Amino acid sequence: MIKTLQFVIILLSCLPGNMAFAEEPLFFGVLNQRSAIITAQYWNPILSYVSARSGVPLLLKMGRTAPETTAMTVRGEVAFAYTNHLFTPQRDRLGWRVIARPAGSGIQGAIVVPEASPVKTLAELAGTKVGFPSPEAFVGYWVPMDALLKAGVKVKPVFAGNQEGVMAQLKAGRIAAAAVNAQVMDCYARREQCPYRTIWHSESYLNLAIIAHPKVSSDKVEAVKDALVKMAQDEEGRKILQAGAELLKSSEPLGFVAADNKEYDNYRYFYRNTALPLVNE
């Protein structure tokens, strides 16, 4: 890994006017939506590209589970993060800045069942096992559990660690229904040939945000943001994005767009009005 970084540093040091690679790499935390390997397969090429373009060396970092990753993010162990877990009232005060987000229309929480399942409504899930990625998952737990609670349906929650983990449990028949990110579920179902049926979905929330720690200097933040946003327009960057989309079987638009904190206010609104207690915040 270090060898690769040294190579990147030497490569970029040859570019005129760029003096950025004498620094230690910065960690880029990615929330556990998929397995670590698929996450690395998707994000490592992007981070290598952004490191080269921005002059800010970035290293992927993630915990074993989404809560671990979120905890690392909350502790400030990463400089950048791809997450939507930091919009609760208390975490919002940590000062993380939204700098970009994936292009596309946003995400929805959904409760899905296997296509062959007889379950048609939320009420029919009462008393059954319903899978969630983790207690930290916004559209995977907070939003659907909030809906279940507000509908008066008590289920037996089962946490699978990440988005695809809960989808795999649904596919395996260990749970009656799964609370998921609708876009992630769609990609997973197409990739894994796993037909499903949505019995509930939430309003649309913007996809996970790329946020920067307040201690990261503005020029580095801007350099990273600029590299991300321009990636889809660059031939090399576009190839990387296309490869990533093929890996995830994603039909979303390629690349990233610039974003700010205000675009994620509906997250903040949700947290203020949710029926779920914010005990682990």
Add this chain to the structure above:
Amino acid sequence: MILARLNSRVSLRARLYLGSAAVLLTVGIATVLSTTIKEAREYCGDIKQEVDVTLAILEHELTREVIIGDFATIEEILRDRARRDNIATVVWEDEGMSPLVARNGNTVAARPEWFASLIDLSPPSASCDLVVGGVSYGKVTVSFNAVPMENRLWQSVLLNVESLSAMLVLMFVFLAVILRAGLAPLARLVETAWGIGAGDFSRRVPEFPGDAPDMRVTLNAFNRMADNVETLLVKLAEQRRAIDNAALVTETDLNGIITYANKKFCSLIGYQAEELVGGSHSIVNSGEHPPEFFARLWQTILSGEVWNGEIAIRTRQGELRWMATAITPVLGSDGTPVKFVAIRFDVTEKKLTEQALRQSHDELEQKVAERTHALEDANHRLETLSSTDGLTGIANRRHFDQVLTNEWNRAVRVRQPLALLMLDVDLFKNYNDYYGHQMGDDCLRKIAAILLASSRRASDLAARYGGEEFVLIAVDTDIESARYLAEVVRTSIASLGKPHAGSPYGKVTVSIGVAALIPDNAQQPELLIQKADKALYHAKNQGRNRVDIFE
């Protein structure tokens, strides 16, 4: 050669044990070797597959953990993998850090080193780079450990050896039981054979119901052979007794040393058997035969041939006895004599009788020969007297007639001329009257001598025909040759110059008539005489002392 020598020194039982053990050991060792080699090859194939599988598993397990950076889990994964028997070490290394190494400490080499060197499994070491999304997460290396497989193969070998040993023991026990029961009839057979060999020809091998069928066949064959041998020996004993009663029998070795002598022989020559056995056969040598006689005898019997003849032997008392003898060589398996058996019959009386007869016969033959010779002489004299003229000593008229007839017949057969000279002394009556008969006889003898001298060929014959007439038969002689011969005779007689007072020639002369012809079957010998006589008559009429021929 070695196998034959080994076979001659090793018992059947030992051969069975050794042979079976050798076969079992060969098959067992071959099986162990082939199994070990096969398992080793399979292991090498399996280990290559396991390399790929292990590296794939490690790559998958480690990649997730190195992405997360959970070194405790990484070490646990490495240790977990290294706990497997066939893995020696698992190493994960990355730039800028010390390698994480997990070693297999469980494996103990139970196999000997030489076994490991022999099978030489040479386990592979393989590694792969952990790269995700173009970012390297280091390299994982797995070194495989051959010791567990070597231990397993060694255990397999030991197990096979134990099985083989057990099989050997079982086989020996099985063989021992089978041989003990199976060879019992042979032991009885051997015991019986020893009994028969000791002279008890009535012994037979007892058979039991438990004997194996092939053994029963052997015992039956042996008993049948014993029956035949007994019968044969009885016959031989009878024949021997008969021979001993009738003949004198001795046996000698190749050096002429007596090894057996029957009673008849001993009693004849006056020795005890104990005195003869071990001694040379020359003890009975009579001295009657020359050394060449015995040389021929030995040459005959040493070549394997039977010698037949008569030998004179001398008894202890010095008496000479003649034996009609047949010496038979007893041949060994290689066809050469091993001893000689001499069977003799005393023919002394016959021999003496023959000698006496032969002596009498010889004497008689001698006497007969002497008498015959005397008779032949007498006959010869008589014959000579009957064919010879008593006065002149030449052939007489009778002999002339026989010879003429014979020569006539011969001339007819061979178609050759036959000539006859007829001679008459001129005026011989006057000679007798004048000189007396004694002088006349003398004159006739002289003329006969000349005539005899003139008949030079053996086939010619001069004869006195009668009185003062002589004839000469000349065979294969024509008329001219005969005339010439007659002229020679006449001249020779005239040349004697014998005085003849009553002859006009003053001396004794002769007249000769000559005739010659080639006779045929239609003619008789008298024809030639007649012609010669006419020619003589003509010669006398023409004045005597001349030769005339009949033409």
